[in-house]
Amino acid sequence: MPKRNFSTLEEFKTHIHREGASLVDFSGIKVPCILMSSKKYEQILHNAYDRKVRADTLLDIFYDGQNVFVDIQVKLLETDFEQNFLLYANDMVEFFEALAESGLLSLAPDSQDHPNSQNLFMIQLPKKNAAESALEIIKANLKKQS
Numbered sequence: 001m002p003k004r005n006f007s008t009l010e011e012f013k014t015h016i017h018r019e020g021a022s023l024v025d026f027s028g029i030k031v032p033c034i035l036m037s038s039k040k041y042e043q044i045l046h047n048a049y050d051r052k053v054r055a056d057t058l059l060d061i062f063y064d065g066q067n068v069f070v071d072i073q074v075k076l077l078e079t080d081f082e083q084n085f086l087l088y089a090n091d092m093v094e095f096f097e098a099l100a101e102s103g104l105l106s107l108a109p110d111s112q113d114h115p116n117s118q119n120l121f122m123i124q125l126p127k128k129n130a131a132e133s134a135l136e137i138i139k140a141n142l143k144k145q146s
Contacts, residue, residue, distance in 0.1 A: 003060060004071055004084060012062065012069050017085040019110045023098055024120060026106070030098040033120065034072070034085050035110035044107060044121050047079035054078070055123045057105065059130035061089075061137060068141050070096070070134050072105070074123065089138045096138055100131040 006012045019035040047053070053076050060071040068089040075082040089096060099105060106120040125131060 003073075004086075006062070006069075009064070009067065012067070012086065012088075015086045016088055021085075021087060021092065021095055023094060024106060024108070026102075026104070026120070026122070029102050029104075030094075031102050031104045031106050031120075031122070032095045032099045033106040033108050035108055036083070036085075038109045040083065041107065041109035041119070041121070044076065044081055047076055047081045048121070051078075057123060057125050059134055061130070061134050063137050063141070066141070066145070068134070068138050074105075074107075089134060090141065093135075093138055093142065096131060096135045099125070100128060100135045103128040103131070 004015070006015065017034065019037060021032065021034050023030045024033045025031075056073075056075045056077055058073040060073065062069040062071070070087050070089045072085045072087065073082075074085070087095070103125045105123045105125060107123070108120050
């Protein structure tokens with residue numbers, strides 16, 4: 001998974017994940033969920049169908065003293081699925097709290113074909129420390145801005 005590099009705030013804004021993110025309740029636990037196009041979601045299901053799939057997930061944290069961005073890189077090993085989701089973390093404290101606490105990330109389709117869908121593709125983070133680090137930076141940044 002190649003690390004992405006952005007040099008200006010405008011480049012970050014241009015690459016923000018537009019489909020959105022939310023929290024879902026999974027057996028009483030808040031789990032962060034990244035929404036994606038139905039086509040990409042179907043690609044994941046196609047790659048994972050009837051096989052054991054391991055996921056490699058990496059969180060790259062970008063912080064310029066005011067803005068916190070987290071680039072979540074997801075790769076399904078032994079498949080051709082690889083995707084980056086750049087999130088503007090300043091506005092997503094609850095999302096990153098849930099990520100740090102649960103160690104889980106879910107993906108779901110964002111489509112008119114799947115309203116209120118319970119279709120979730122769950123990924124367990126190999127290491128929660130990156131999510132915990134992101135959360136610490138986000139919270140420290142919010143205190144500075146208050």
